[in-house]
Amino acid sequence: MPNGAHALIRTLADAGVDTCFTNPGTSEIHLVAALDSVPEMRAVLTLFEGVATGAADGYARMAGRPAATLLHLGPGLGYGVANLHNARRAKVPVVSIVGDHATFHAGYDPPLQSDIETVAHNVSSWVRTSRSAQELARDAVDAVAAATGPPGQVATLIVPADVSWREGAEPLAPPQQPDPPPASPEAIEAVAGTLRRGGRTGILLGGRALHGRGLMAAARISAATGARLFAERSTPRLERGAGLPAVERLAYWPELAAKQLDGLEQLVLVDAKPPVSWFAYPGAPSSLAPPGCQVRELSPPSSDVLRSLEALVEALGAAAAEPALQSASRPEPPEGPLTAQKACQAIGAILPEGAIISDEAITSAVALPASTAGGPRHDWLTLTGGAIGQGLPVAVGAAIACPERPVLALEADGSAQYTIQSLWTMAREQLDVTVVIFNNRGYGILDAELGRLDEPSVGPKARALLTLGGPDVDFVELGTGYGVASQRVETAEELTGALQAAIADPGPHLIEAILPAVGRAE
């Protein structure tokens, strides 16, 4: 009979969880040792846990099923929390496995002992500590089911070392899960009534409604009823480009998002939440929908959103409606000294067919939606939970889920630093990722937030915390250090050329695009 570790990995693979992003330690050594006995399980090493958890997020966004993460006790999970937070907000499935001390050892309070469950509860509503090797396979099956949802979630399974090493375990085949139900006919009819009534109506799409079948159904509903389509600010996976329905994504700044929604009398939520400001400001409302706007949810989070949307299409007689589709257009390749806007244009000019864009360029990416809207079909993966350090790991996971598609990771210089070690995993796995660092040598978003304050005492100490100079980070050195072919560009022509060369050459590349510096006179 195999030990717990073998049974766990076999059970995960049989349940379709065949990729594991990890940074293991001693308490996980039996799980590491068991990997070779399950040939289907791919283990991807990361140098830092935040890379592992963000990669699992990116993988799930594109594969539509969970990867596992394998982390080392409470501190390892801690390093991974920020990107698990983003995965939670993306409502994607992740099976988060955390090794722990042997059950009999924990009571001695050894140095690495801590309350792992407290940390896990920040990102998981499903948390279980496995109690024996015999129960581990059942725990794994339950974790996969909990992660898969709907809604997808981070399911945390804590595995004490002796639960891994003890023998007498058996793998378990995954049980047939019942299909989640669509919204009730009454709920569908209520939303259909709202849409038939007319008036200024918006449909706010999130999560699973932003790509594939969901997006097409929403576009038919829009065409049949005149309701406008919006996307949540956080888009785990927004499919767009020429020939696809165009959806207007809500702006980051609350006054701009409120303007987009201004005048709406009704707002239907499809796998989305009532729109709120990312941060609060003195005297400003948190809610973004106009006062008096009736907000109604199509389908609860635990339901089958796609079937609900398609039932709504039926109810509205919209199956034959011709959805408005984006026409093809590309910006001209820009010229001259580089700015953030020109960098976005250059990306629009070269965007390859079927690209996956992992976008964490923050303030530098303001022009990106317009510059890529009419380009070839692509998926746009954005920051879902606001915890920066997501973009590079999400690119790792997306590239592993979709090895045939080119991945573009658009990164701010500030955000890139939290999980910069992602570059090494890109090189080791020879992932086809082109990383563009929008280097404005500062935290542009914080510079903007500071500018919004009515605060007389802002001085050099405060400003120094928003600028990343003294020394400037050299991303070409960092990329080279991690084994990624890297170059710096300072003009729009150089950027376009570098992008074309990177995309033509498989494997990872890094392009450091030098932009005007935040908060500095140049």
Added chain:
Amino acid sequence: MPNGAHALIRTLADAGVDTCFTNPGTSEIHLVAALDSVPEMRAVLTLFEGVATGAADGYARMAGRPAATLLHLGPGLGYGVANLHNARRAKVPVVSIVGDHATFHAGYDPPLQSDIETVAHNVSSWVRTSRSAQELARDAVDAVAAATGPPGQVATLIVPADVSWREGAEPLAPPQQPDPPPASPEAIEAVAGTLRRGGRTGILLGGRALHGRGLMAAARISAATGARLFAERSTPRLERGAGLPAVERLAYWPELAAKQLDGLEQLVLVDAKPPVSWFAYPGAPSSLAPPGCQVRELSPPSSDVLRSLEALVEALGAAAAEPALQSASRPEPPEGPLTAQKACQAIGAILPEGAIISDEAITSAVALPASTAGGPRHDWLTLTGGAIGQGLPVAVGAAIACPERPVLALEADGSAQYTIQSLWTMAREQLDVTVVIFNNRGYGILDAELGRLDEPSVGPKARALLTLGGPDVDFVELGTGYGVASQRVETAEELTGALQAAIADPGPHLIEAILPAVGRAE
């Protein structure tokens, strides 16, 4: 009347907390804006939260008082958890300030909303969310008192954005704290009786007993009673070198540590815990003291350990005892191709007077204790909680606490990666830190753990997770990218020369020492 943010920073500075390690975000922007109004407050920017928390640990170890950390909501705290775990295990004071959404905003569940307190409880027993600007200064005073202890701890103060921005707050002067009591006379006498009784006796020193007055008192007790001195494996700050008492530090591997303690009939704990194995192994005991050994604590964690130790010196009549002191000796500079042992010898050969060694070289540092024992006086700061990624940030904090002392950060290549962004802060603050990367291109400790397993199926997939090749990380590129003068050495002579040059030149330097690779035939 100032706003909450001004009152908080003024109150912290007045309480002696005048250094803040931070990576702030929008919910902390009012705290950032308030910094310039308190000239004594030094704000040190880090690119990643794990650097900020580890720096606060290193600062507290050397300054003997807390620094503040300022982090961004639950995800920012998450990134900082691993090094706060190490600080908790070091029993050093840290005032951990975490910005949160405005109180009225949290209920809307915006993207960055999460249960911050759950994460904080992993590392803090003192956790408070401030409720109003008026209460914030009181909360800060309480946080500093809780952090200071004894024992030192991580005190977490969560500050909602509107608590920062609202006016009507007043700074508060720190109240006089009562001195903590020493152990009771009965407890002192009981330990004195143990020591007078004779027999094979050990004294296990931890925390505050490992440097300064505490160490000298322990050495007198040892000289008067014949009890042997041991140090815990985790030494937040061990003072050592020629002319100081020599203390034998417990080994990492449990069978070696048990051998050190073998035969002891009595073990007195001074600011230390009963010795336990770091990890459990099948069939092996967790406890390291020999069976039947009587273990007795001198003084509870909340007491004044130094006064307790000095009372014990009195009770034993040991005030005039001549402690055994380490004689001066240095290894010869080594020659030839570099090995881990020769690298440790080179460090012993060049160790400057008054150095602070932040040691996270793990398996490569096995020879370090012997090679530095007879060198000039130095402080040795080691990994306290087992959460790797501590060494570089601790060096940052130690260098800021002790700007006149040279700092040596001895790092394993694997461990360096978790908080590699520390290098940028070293460059920005022009800290006098010499970083040595012991680059064996693998996780040496995991390779050793895998070798201990009785596991037939270990194969290439498992082994690949312990090796860091394909590509090898180039630390010279990484150091240069972060603005630190960096070079690679491959022979012992080159290492010695590079160390001498780095120490002679103020400011940060990085030396990548190429060692034989873990798990590879070379």
